[in-house]
Amino acid sequence: MILSISIRDFVLIDRLDIEPGAGFTALTGETGAGKSIILDALSLAMGAAADRAFIRSGADQTSVAVEFGPPARHPVWAALREQGIEASVDEALTLKRVVRACGPARAFVNDQAVSAAFLAEIGELLVEIHGQHAASALMRPSMHRRLLDQFAGNEKLLSACAEAFDVLQVSRDARDCLELEQADAVATREWLEQAVEELERLAPVAGEAAELASQRMRLMQSERVTESVGEAEAALEGADIDTALSKASRALERICRLPGFDGSSEALPEAARVAAEAVERALIETREAASAVFGLERLIHYDTEALESAEARLFALRALARKHTTDPETLADLLLRLRGRLDLAEAGEDALIAARKAETAAQARWHQAAEILTSARKAAAGRLEEAIAKELAPLKLGRATISICVDALPDGEGGSQGADRVEFEAETNPGAGFGPLRKIASGGELARFSLALKCALAEAGSAQTLIFDEVDQGVGGSVAAAVGERLVLLAGAKQVFAITHSPQVAASAATQWLVEKDHDQKSGGTRIRGLDDSARQEEIARMLSGAEVTEEARAAAGRLLEDA
Template sequence: MLAHLSLKQFAVVSAAELSFGPGLTVISGETGAGKSLLVDALGLLSGLRADSGVVRHGADRAELVADFTLDDAPLAAAWLRENELDETGDGDAPVCQIRRVIRADGGSRAWVNGRPVTLGQLGDLATRLVEIHGQHEHQALMAKSSQLDLLDAYARNDGVREPVARAAREWSALLRERETLFAQGDVSDRIGWLEHQHAELERETLDPEALSKLTADHRRHAHAAGLIAACETAFARIGGDEGPSLTRTLQQVRGELQRVAEHESRLRDVDALLDNAAIQIDEALSLLDRVRDDLDLDPAAFEQIESKIGRLHELARKHRVAPEQLAATRDGIAEELEQLRGAGVRLEKLDVEIDTARKTWRKSADALSQSRRDAAKSLSAKTTELIGELGMGGGRFDVAIETVEDDRPDPQGGERIEFMVAANPGQPARPLRKVASGGELSRISLAIEVAAFGLDAVPTMVFDEVDSGIGGAVAEIVGQKLRALGGSRQVLCVTHLAQVAAQGHAHYRVSKAASEGVTQSAVQLLVSKQREEELARMLGGIELTKEVRAAAKRLLADVV
């Protein structure tokens, strides 16, 4: 719910700070004082476009800030988490701060929890936080999708709507798969081409170990002459063919040291090391001999290896991959071949699966349709009764349901709805979004919300001039309905009627005055006697008599 609203340099408001609690908060003031500016501010914080005219004269920018608690707004909290804009306040309770700055040059920026956002994001978030009912077209109830959501909430269709959406997703996935297979057309030519490519790759040994061995063999054959010469030279030098043998020299040194080792014990350690060196030299000579025997100047073998490497590089160029990726390419071709060869069989199975999915969706959609039709009758009757109580006697509210003839997987079900209203007797019902009178629109919206009793998930509802064009007993009924709605939702109402204002759990007064030739508005939270005085002003105008004050006091006393 909305906890705090701050306005700075906004229109005729220099600065205002308002705190809100649960229940019904009413806002009153003289005509032109700027009481609807609070609604305008929430509209701008909800993503409406603004122009420089909202910036107070002489200021370089207007700043609007709204703080919301999210205990009663799970959809908003989820949206913030999904968009990585979530924040927590005291006690780790989720909170949301929306801030918007509008510059005098017409520019605008917005932030959510201190992070910059687009107006589109602001609008998405606001639809989960606040719903504005008034003389403007931006309110949520004007949208058919919101009307459908409200009807489903009224019917408690969560458990019925989800199977429809799930069946639609499954049906759509099968249709897409079939379209993909059809788009391939005659695949026989491609199968033949892929089989040729696969056969080429299958003839080669492409596993990593084989490629590594082939590379090593090529390197060894390419340098065979140099390797043989190096091995023979090393063998000759170590074995003594080109000078004293290392092994014989070591044996002589060891004999000389052993004769004197009894006089210096550390020489025995030297003898042990030399013994190990002799063993290592013998093993080195043995390995050199084996390596030399394995080396062979075989031009035919070298040519065969080069030919194989050449084929691999040619295949790599052909498939535009590195030689090491040819195995993966071969496996990918094999997988595609398997899919193409089974395409015909898969198409036959898909037809059966699609028909089953369609029937599943239809069964779930029919159950949802019946629930909606039952709920539409009930909501229509309750709302029609309420709009009569709200001063629109003879008016009628209907939920029009139109069946969607197109047999397609629609996650919303098999019909569309629209709220229809006949504001006066004898008039044809028209879409709610086309109702001309702002006051009528507000009262109809109030009637719908009261009938649904706050079943939609938006925690804060704002009614602007909901009492326009009414008075007397009807105005008192409007106030009572707003107060009743405040039992389940936070309700803010801009009003000019004392009968409505008296029903508020809290009451703000907006006033204006000229200071140094500049008009300024101020906002004040009223308590006790202040409320009586404001109600008396709303009842009696300029001259506040004892009778008017008594009537104001009685209005407050009669609130239950």
């Protein structure tokens, strides 16, 4: 259940800290006081969509933190472990949401950052919020199947059915594609045979065109390379650089060996040694240069036949690539694809048979999954009818009956959610006949049917906290009192909050909070305060009489509290 709620700078709320208890708590107050704002704040902490409009005027951010105390066997702990969230069953669990004026909104579980989607997943396990327009879900048959699946706990069966349908869709698309490809292949078989034959004769290899182009370029340059090497050799031989440098080296060495020059640090001997070393280096490098130049000749291969062969092959590849409007490098892949299409034209029936078998098998698996889901829905429909029937009498609808129809969809209309159409039908008086709930029930009846359904769903769900927003909408008097009594019974096993304008519902609660404008704040605001017995009587009297509280209203409020 919820242990505490902390709200900061949320719309009209500056600072609000609440520590609710177990049982049934009623939230009352005048219209516009901010009851729905508190519900919006709770929804935000449960993973609802973030909106910067939630930030109180003048604030940089808003935050809502809700602390829970789930029992040790609650499924929320397993969900946290799967996500690697550190949490202990011996400690409270805190969900928090922060929306900033600048930057993205953030979500936390026990101060560990999580995605908003995961926060919503956790929130659904902990709290069920039934909005004031929830009865409208009963007006839409499209929602009835979802409500039944929720009651039945069909999540795994729905997942299996969806997976089987996805496989069916893939196999169906594959078969459709294969049929189209085979039809096209048969229609173009003659062209395919010619194209494959022509490509096979050429036998292109991946990467071949680029290598041929490089080889052709090298062979074309061989003659020029030969001429340039010859010129370099002639220049080196004609100049006789080696002889000249050898003579210069010997002359400089004689200078360095003269008496008084050897080891002297004077300018002339030092300069003579530097000159000798430089000439020696030049002699060595000249000989290395000559060796490198003469070595080039051994590497030159000028082969006219090789050049002609490379050019012919390259031009053939390029011509065939132009014919097929492609790149020469893709010809090998093209050959494989065209072979595949030709094989499909020649022996494609076998592939089609295999694809059709795969589709049939996938269809059978989906049908099986859908049938299991149908059986689960029909079984759950009976249980839900019984559960709702138990709720109707206390809500002054004892003569009414709910029937949940699970009918097969027409062939071809089934999908990932199975092959059923689910609709709630009602008979409001015995013998009147069943009809669609959306057509049979009045506004007040629909609200009570909705409450009966919510109670049945709530008792089957994992959420330990239930929040009802104006569940008493459209009813009053003894019916409103019956609604309050049912919420009291529900609060025996759950923590229940009800935002209400009904004095009968408010009087039924164990605890009552008043949501009101905070007139101490210049900018206006919302606050909540718990009411003692005297204040409860005054508030319920206001709900009975309106703006001016009369003694008769106070007396009536006192009787309501006593009867509760």
